[in-house]
Amino acid sequence: MRKFLKFVPVQFTFFLILGILVGKYYNFLPIQLVIIVGLLLLLLGFQFVRANKQFQPSIIFTILVFLTSFFIGISSITYKNQLNEKMHYANSSEFTVNKLLPINIEIQKVLKPTAYSNKYEAKVLQLNNKNTIGRILVAIEIDSIENPLHVGDNLVVKTEFLNVNEPQNPYAFNYKKYLQNQQIYHQIQLKKSSFLILQNNSYTLDGIASKIRESINTSLKNNGFKDDELAVINALLLGQRNTISSDLLETYSGAGAVHILAVSGLHIGIILLLLLFVFKPFHYFKNGKLIATFFIILLLWAYAIIAGLSASVVRAVSMFTALTIGIQLVQRSNVYNTLVISMFFLLLFNPFYLFEVGFQLSYLAVFSIVWIQPKLYNLWKSNYWFPDKIWLLFTVSIAAQLGVLPLSLFYFHQFPGLFFLSNLVIIPFLGIILIAGILIIILATLNILPQFLGDSYSSIIQLMNRFVEWISNQEFFIIQNISFSLILMLAFYAFIFITIKWIEKKVFYRFVFMLISILFIQSIFIFEKHKLQSTNELIVFNQSKKSIIGNREGAHFMLNSSDSLSLNDYALKPYLISTGIGDKFQAIKTKNVYKFKNEIILVVDSLGVYEFKSIKPSIIILQESPKINLERMLKALQPKLLIADGSNYKSFVAKWEQTCLKNKTPFYSTMQKGAFILK
Secondary structure, rough: OOHHOOOOOHHHHHHHHHHHHHHHHOOOOOHHHHHHHHHHHHHHHHHHHHHOOOOOHHHHHHHHHEEEEHHHHEEEEHOOOOHHOOEEEHHHOOOEOEEEEEEEEEEEOOOOOOOEEEEEEEEEEOOEEEEOOOEEEEEEHHHOOOOOOOOEEEEEEEEEEEEEEOOOOOOOOHHHHHHHOOOOOOOOEEEEHHEEEEEOHHHOOOHHHHHHHHHHHHHHHHOOOOOOHHHHHHHHHOOOOOOOOOOHHHHHHOOOOOOHHHHOOHHHHHOOOOOOOOOOHHHHHOOOHHHHHHHHHHHHHHHHHHHHOOOOEEEEEEEHHHHHHHHHOOOOOHHHHHHHHHHHHHHHHOOHHHHHHHHHHHHHHHHHHHHHHHHHHHOOOOOOHHHHHHHHHHHHHHHHHHHHHHHHHHOOOOOEEHHHHHHHHHHHHHHHHHHHHHHHHHHHHHHOOOOOHHHHHHHHHHHHHHHHHHHOHHHHHEOOOOOOHHHHHHHHHHHHHHHHHHOOOHHHHHHHHHHHHHHOOOOHHHHHHHHHHHHEEEEOOOOOOOOOOEEEEEEEEEEEEOOOOOOOOOOHHHHHHOOOOOEEEEEOOOOOOOEOOOOEEEEEEEOOOOOOOOOOOOEEEEOOOOOOOOOHHHHHHHHOOEEEOEOOOOOHHHHHHHHHHHOOOOOOEEEHOEEEEEE
């Protein structure tokens, strides 16, 4: 490990990541970065020229190299951010949010549809007849077009750019931040009358790949593949998960096997082994290894293009491209080095990968397998082939889970206890499933697929789905709703790292560090428990067609609603899990009057009752669309704030806002601004 940390690309990558993080949250002018990086390169060149023939890097030279890598990281994310370019549609003088504008867009990606609309990612080609760049989210009403759009389709649109909403409730998933990491900053919503599909005679790489996938899907459908089986084939082999039902995705997630449905290092590794076997005879010819390497890399990237060049596919193919070069042309390369070099160039190419959960999980899993698995495997040796292979797969699964567990708990708040069982059963056969799937696709595309072969493969996919469903149904082994903070995640990674180092070499100081890491974790638990018990707040949650008011006094949390409540309510779940309250809350019917610290809060519901002689509220909450004369109520009660929650009609909320503006009463709509929190 010490040699690994001294490996120069590791140090470069570390400072590159630091630079990306700084560049993400602090703005730098491009010209400033050009000057800084230019000066650093000049100083490096000067240091190199001054050195003797036998160059030995000095401390100054080392510092300059690390600073250069750091500022290259800042530069990469600054220049990759399209918002910094003049041609970005948002930098146009004619761009305005919530104003009808004529634009020309090209569909880049087909997303998973909702019950009401088809969704796409698109790039803005023109804004008001001026060439632009930039990507947007597109939602088109289901009944607006007869057939869904395809990648490469061009549309002329007259519509409004809309901002993506911030999270509407505390601790909720920040979809706006997620899209910003994809460089998507606005969205448009289209109806039948607001767009026109143009005849597109141009061809793009994405468009060609999409047509190949559509042709494959048509051939598979003609050969009897449908529903979940077709969706799994699309995910396993073509990298397209937008046709997988939510239920099937949840089933694989509960079984700890969701990674099987994403084309990643596991899949690319199996395909690489197949290609190495196919091109092995080339080694017997002059320059055969070079030719074989060229074709293997070409086929890997051709597959990546067909699979849609998703982040997981790109990083897996990049890593295995480096590995192929090492195996074929040089020597059996160090996996650590290959891993780090692929990470360095991927982040240099697209620094926004760093903020993708898949990128983080992928590299943590692979690094853990390479580092931890051999140590676990050596704990027990079997003299028999079958137990040895079972133990090998088991240690691989355990090592991967150790690497991703803290991060998974932080993001997803659940742990599938039977993950090792699903992996032990599926992964040994995954190679056969993938290779057979490729053969099925080729034969189906050529229209020569025998019926019995198609039926057999469909049965195998069904059997795999049923097994995963059975694992997922063992709910006792699925630990859900785990509260796991960022600092706790980092503490657990420190504990895992120090413990593995102690297992490597059982020396006293490492044992002491391990005990300190345990004490640190316990301290975090104590601190978070104290925070839980000392926080007091009143929250008006935002949930469509439902009123929820939460009154929290430390760990005691009382929820008031006219409807039944559960931990799975989308407005409540993130808050209850992240704060550690979980299902330890009390639900009662909504009261009309609350007192929180020095504030008296009056709730006016559908009955419209607000005249109470004994109280003078400072805050009024309107819920369930009461039919009242708001102006009269404001003059009678003179509140300092009026709140309208998500249970009200939008038309009512718009009228109330105008009335409050007229009467100079502050107005807060949870539908517009998210949950209201009073501390």
